Structures are given as C-alpha cells and as structure tokens.
Amino acid sequence: MTGRSTNVIPLSTRKVECRDCTLFQLCLPVGVDQADLDLLDRIIKRRRPVKRGEYLYRSGDAFESIYAVKSGSFKTSYVTEEGREQVTGLHLPGELFGMDAINSGRYCCSALALERSSVCEIPFDRLEELGAQIPSLMRQTVRIMSKEILRDKRMMQITKNSAPGRLAAFLLGLSERFRERGFAAQDYRLGMSRVDIGNYLGLADETVSRLFTRFQEEGLLAVERRHIRLLDVPRLQAVARGQSERASSKVYIGAGMYSKPSTKPGMPAGEDQATFPAWDPAYRIGIDVIDRQHQRLFDIGHRFYDACRQHARRARLRRIFDELLEYTAYHFAEEERLMQQVGYPSLPQHRVNHEELVELVNHHRSRLAGTAPDAERQALEFVRAWLRAHVLDADKDIGVYLASRHAHGG
Known part of the structure; x- marks a missing residue:
C-alpha cells in the first residue's frame, strides 16, 4: 500500500495496553469486559510514530485497517475532479478514522499527519472476526460510526452559516x-x-x-x-448561532444566561435599551442592606454610562471599572454572608455565579486597558445587562425566599 509502513508491533508487546490508555473512554474498547479486552489487545497493532507531513494512507489504497489516533492529529482529504484538494476532517486523540472505506474496500480519502503523531492500527478483517465473539465490541463500533455521521451532519449545518x-x-x-x-x-x-x-x-x-x-x-x-x-x-x-460578535440578544451572567429584558415585569416604565437604568424603587428586593448596595452599583454604572457619552478617555473609564470591581467583590461577599445566615438553598450556585461574574468584569476592564475597538460600548452593554439580570432575576429570588420564610414563621 502506498505511503504505508510495515513496521508494526502487536499491542500485546507494549507496556501500555488498551486498559491503561488515557484515551480508553473515547476509543473502541469502551464497554468491553476484561477477558474480551485481552482478545482485542492481541489484534491491535501499533505503528511507529508518524512524522509531520507523512501519509498514513492515500486515497485509492486498498482498505485493510481502521485507525485510532494515540497522539497528535491527522487531516483527511481527497482531490476533486478539478484537481483541487478538499479537506474532509480533522482527527484528534481518541478518534477513529478510515471507516469510510468499509463499503468500497478502498480508502476514499488520504490521511496526513499534521504533527508528529502515533496511531493504533486495527486490522478490519480481524475486527470482524472478533466482533462475532464480542457483541459489545460491534455495538461500540456502530456507536462510533453513528457519532461520525452526526459530526458530518453538524459540519454540513455549519457550512450554511455566515x-x-x-x-x-x-x-x-x-x-x-x-x-x-x-x-x-x-x-x-x-x-x-x-x-x-x-x-x-x-x-x-x-x-x-x-x-x-x-x-x-x-x-x-x-x-x-x-x-x-x-x-x-x-x-x-x-x-x-448567527448573531453579531459585537452584540448578542443574550448576556451570560456567571453560569447562567439571562435575557436582556425590554419589558421585564417590575421594570420602571419608559426604560429602554438606549438608556442606562437609574436606581428605582421597582428594583428593591426587600432587604435594606442589599438594596443599598444595589443602588451603589447602579450609581457606579450610571457614572460609567455618562463617561462613555462624554467620550471620556479610557484611563477615566478604567478608574470607574476599578471602583466597580472593588465594590462588586464587597457586595458579593455581603450577599453570600447573608445567604449563609438564612440557609439560602441556592448559595453554592450563587457563589459560582459571583466568581464568574467578577471574571467578566475583569475581562472588560482588561479590554479597556488595551486597544480593542468598541471596548467602551461592549463594557457598557455588559454592565447594563448585568445589573438588570443580577437584581431583577437572581437577587429577586433571595427576597422571595425570605418573604416565604417569614410567611411560614421561619
């Protein structure tokens, strides 16, 4: 076979067998019991390392084996009738390839190592024989083939995107x-x-x-x-998803995702996305200390909005963001202390959200410190959406929980 090496070693002579491989849970042996795994080990061959730019097999070669990537990566491609290369796939450690040749008996694509790589070679005739003895092995083979079909289908959908x-x-x-x-x-x-x-x-x-x-x-x-x-x-x-990278109809706050509401129940009348929300009694959650802290956050956000409207230098915007970051950390610590005192059941998730939210504030602060274009508008959009989501969605639930406890004598 063109471009293929005959220097193969039975897997059973290796120190690392399938059961010891770090890619075990991604590869063919998943679901195969210990005794059957020993049989599989005996038929698998290990090739020498494949150099970058070396072909594992070429389109049109007789089909003999399927391959599992042990390390490195491979691309598969074929030459069109017009003589142009068409890349069909990228294969990473733990993934099998070469199965597209099962029907025709010849490889439909060429497989090229993109970097120094190694593979496990599985002779298909031996695999078929073994599959008759180990039903779970053939089921796993079919699952892998199904996964490849789904990946190809997703790829077809992707190519319809912008x-x-x-x-x-x-x-x-x-x-x-x-x-x-x-x-x-x-x-x-x-x-x-x-x-x-x-x-x-x-x-x-x-x-x-x-x-x-x-x-x-x-x-x-x-x-x-x-x-x-x-x-x-x-x-x-x-x-x-097809939305602009400069704007999204969703904003991720911590581990959760909140819509940017335009007509959220309880939102002050007349407020829209073109303005920055000023503090309003409608934002209260019913806990005085937290409401005061929320009002302070809104005040800092509004100062950032005014500075953006005045086209202030980024140094000034960064100072406001530093203040926002410092006060946010203080506010979150106070909130978590309160939630712990009252036994708020969602405290663990709230704490994760807080940590990730601080990272987001840091991210926008870093962008303001750099040269990224439109960093001001994106930071403003983030702060506006975050404050609404934080107060009207996440923290509102704390007030509801406390009110429910008081109603039941808690």
Whole structure:
C-alpha cells in the first residue's frame, strides 16, 4: 500500500495496553469486559510514530485497517475532479478514522499527519472476526460510526452559516472535543493551517485570516501562531448561532444566561435599551442592606454610562471599572454572608455565579486597558445587562425566599 509502513508491533508487546490508555473512554474498547479486552489487545497493532507531513494512507489504497489516533492529529482529504484538494476532517486523540472505506474496500480519502503523531492500527478483517465473539465490541463500533455521521451532519449545518459563524462554530467544536479528552478546552494548539481551515469550512484562506484578526480585535480570542486561547466563549457562541460578535440578544451572567429584558415585569416604565437604568424603587428586593448596595452599583454604572457619552478617555473609564470591581467583590461577599445566615438553598450556585461574574468584569476592564475597538460600548452593554439580570432575576429570588420564610414563621 502506498505511503504505508510495515513496521508494526502487536499491542500485546507494549507496556501500555488498551486498559491503561488515557484515551480508553473515547476509543473502541469502551464497554468491553476484561477477558474480551485481552482478545482485542492481541489484534491491535501499533505503528511507529508518524512524522509531520507523512501519509498514513492515500486515497485509492486498498482498505485493510481502521485507525485510532494515540497522539497528535491527522487531516483527511481527497482531490476533486478539478484537481483541487478538499479537506474532509480533522482527527484528534481518541478518534477513529478510515471507516469510510468499509463499503468500497478502498480508502476514499488520504490521511496526513499534521504533527508528529502515533496511531493504533486495527486490522478490519480481524475486527470482524472478533466482533462475532464480542457483541459489545460491534455495538461500540456502530456507536462510533453513528457519532461520525452526526459530526458530518453538524459540519454540513455549519457550512450554511455566515463566515464568522462557521469559524466560531469550528473553534468551539474543537474546544468541546479537547474537553472530552481532558485537555484544556479554551487554550489549545490548532494543528490545521488557515488554508486547511478555509478549505474545510468553505472559506477563502484570506477570509479566515481576516476573521482571526477581527475576533482578536473584538476580544473573542487570542492567537499566537497556531496557539488559540478563547477569551469570550459566550460571545463566540452567539456568533456561531448567527448573531453579531459585537452584540448578542443574550448576556451570560456567571453560569447562567439571562435575557436582556425590554419589558421585564417590575421594570420602571419608559426604560429602554438606549438608556442606562437609574436606581428605582421597582428594583428593591426587600432587604435594606442589599438594596443599598444595589443602588451603589447602579450609581457606579450610571457614572460609567455618562463617561462613555462624554467620550471620556479610557484611563477615566478604567478608574470607574476599578471602583466597580472593588465594590462588586464587597457586595458579593455581603450577599453570600447573608445567604449563609438564612440557609439560602441556592448559595453554592450563587457563589459560582459571583466568581464568574467578577471574571467578566475583569475581562472588560482588561479590554479597556488595551486597544480593542468598541471596548467602551461592549463594557457598557455588559454592565447594563448585568445589573438588570443580577437584581431583577437572581437577587429577586433571595427576597422571595425570605418573604416565604417569614410567611411560614421561619
């Protein structure tokens, strides 16, 4: 077979067998009991490390084996009738590929190592024989094939998105796949070149480059060569859903997501999204100390709004954000102390939300300290939506809980 090595070693001679592999829960042996796993170990072969740029197999080669990525990554592609390469997939550790050749008996695509990689090779004829003895093995094979079909279907849906939506969905999809493998989900190395990404997503590579630059300027991510760091996952998710990266109809507050209400019950009459909400008795939750702290937060937010309207320098905006950050930390500590005193059942989730919210305030403060365009408007939009959601949605529930306790003599 062209481009393939005959230097294979039975897996049973290895120190690391399937049961000891860190990718066990993602690969073929899931659900296979110990005795049957020993049989599977005997048929799997391990190839020598595959060098970057080396083909594991080429399109048209006779089908012999399916492969599981042990380390590194591979891209699969084929050449169209016009002589153009078409990238069909990116395969990460724990994923199987080569199964598209089962029907025709020949590989439909070529598989190229994007970096120094290694694979486990599974001879398909031996797998079929073993599958007759181990029903759970064939069930797992079918599950993997089904998962691949669903991934292809999602990819077809992604390519119907706008250009920004395609790239955002692709990066988020990789993030989720890295998370499944126990790797950092928001800080990873991208094996694919921008040319390959554009090919895969149906975009010109110049478009991909422009979008990476745009996403960086918008504070959605940071890129250093092929190292990707996702900075604002909620807004990336909004872009993937087809919303503008500059604005979203949703705002994520901690672990929860709140709508930005325009006609929220209890909201002061006449208030709209074009203005910044001033403190109003309608915002009270019925706990005096917390209401006073909420009023202070609204006052700081309103000063930030006025400074933005006056086109104040970012140094002034950062000072206001520093004050907001400091007072927010104090307010959250007081809220949590009160919730602990009254035995508020949602305190653990509230505490998580508080921690993540402080991170969001820090994020916008950092953007104001940098050169990101439109950082002022986005920070203002965040503060406006956060205050409404925090007071009218999350903290309102504390007042309801205390009122209920008092009503029942608690």
